Amino acid sequence: MNPIFNQGTSPAQRLTLVLACSIALIFFDHKMASFETARGYLQSLVSPLQYMANAPQQMMTWASENLVTRQQLMKENTSFRENELFFHEQSMQLSIIRQENERLRSLLSSPVRGENKKMFAEILSVDSDPYSHQVVINRGANDGVYEGQPVLDEKGIVGQILHVGVSSSRVILISDISHAIPVRIQRNGLRLIASGSGQIDRLIHNFVAHSADVKKGDLLVTSGLGGKYPEGYPVSRITSVRTDESREFATILSQPEAQINRLRYVLLLSKEKAFNPALLNKTKSKKGVKL
Amino acid sequence: MFSNNGFVISLTLLIALMASITPMPLNVDAFRPDWVLIVLVYWCLALPNKVNVITAWVMGFILDVLLGSVLGVHACAMALSIYIVVVNFQKIRNFSVWQQALIIGVLSAQYHLIVFWLQRFLSDAVFLSNYLYPVITSIVLWPWVFLLLRRVRRHFHIK
Secondary structure (H helix, E strand, O other): OOOOOOOOOOHHHHHHHHHHHHHHHHHHHHHOOOOHHHHHHHHHHHHHHHHHHHHHHHHHHHHHHHOOOHHHHHHHHHHHHHHHHHHHHHHHHHHHHHHHHHHHHHHOOOOOOOOEEEEEEEEEEEOOOOOOOEEEEOOOHHHOOOOOOEEEOOOOEEEEEEEEOOOOEEEEEOOOOOOEEEEEEOOOOOEEEEEEOOOOOOEEEEEEOOOOOOOOOOEEEEOOOOOOOOOOOEEEEEEEEEOOOOOOOEEEEEEEOOOHHHOOEEEEEEEEEOOOHHHHHHHHHHHHHHO | OOOHHHHHHHHHHHHHHHHOOOOOOHHHHOOOOOHHHHHHHHHHHHOOOOOOHHHHHHHHHHHHHHHOOOOOHHHHHHHHHHHHHHHOHHHHHOOOHHHHHHHHHHHHHHHHHHHHHHHHHHHOOOOOHHHHHHHHHHHHHHHHHHHHHHHHHHHOOOO
16 A cells, blocks of 8 residues: 555655765775775675676677687687697796796895796676776685785786685776886886776876886886785886976876786786795705705 | 565666676777666656665665775765655656656766765766766666566556
């Protein structure tokens, strides 16, 4: 039965209640960051929705992957085979160089860089919210994902893990307005900070002196400072350098190397070292000598 | 609320939530209409005793979690927009569908501006005109959603 006269609380009362709730939530979430653990649970709660929302797209990709001609497959196969040969040759070279590098580093008594453990993940959904650049991936706490874990694609750094759910987690992209990453120029080792601009194809470098040696086309790689991102992965390429002497600092912009707007698969790097028997033997023998 | 009627309403809201997070190509994504807002406005006009400001706030909160924004931002904007509908539902009901569509445009613009103001207050966001593109698509979408949901409501005898 529909009551003719409004009973109970009026809309205005409800609105005040709800607005008070929102202000409290915004304050506690943004200023105090007291919802970090609750966010994890909420993320796991809504992850079925995200999997469901992703289903149509997955069906489309499944269909397009299954409906290819034999000729196309054969063509792809030959190109993969060529690539494999090429990469194999490179990896042979690389393993020799790595061993040499490790030996040299141990001679210099600097810590040997082991290989990081890696994990493969698929993008579940991309946010439609223009104010935050985030994506959701299909790995969570069950797979050993942790907060702050670096994420990259085949071209370069994509971002880092923001919230971890049980079976999915959220990645903040380097182009997000609240994100910044320490980098250095590969050519001359000059250190910069790449801050997100809120636009997907642009990073901003603040506080760079006019005299700094920065050129258009320079590749920026992670510097490893700050301890979040491992050293030496490509981040972005300088697109414009403007030195307007009336301003205090140069205006420098760069474009991310990773294809942030067409991500599908990403790689998570973890702090744990992958098991490396050669390295283990070496450290053991070293200990033996010392004893 | 837990009867058949409530179930259908929540189902439409759930579909709207899913439509607002499905992955899309980047240049289409800017034009994504405010599905949740439109569906909420319809139910508010049709059944103001069932769907109210609190429902809107809850949906906004879920949207916050799904979009990863600061909790409470979308919830606040959604509640304020729906409040206007709830207070004026008897007037808006009597308008023609195209006039209603214009009101949806105003509501959608207000929703996006509130979200922008809060984001600006929290994180120095810069205003880009494409933040208001969803207003256009929402206006175009309203008559179709209205007709569809009216059919749903009559088919399931939701009162």
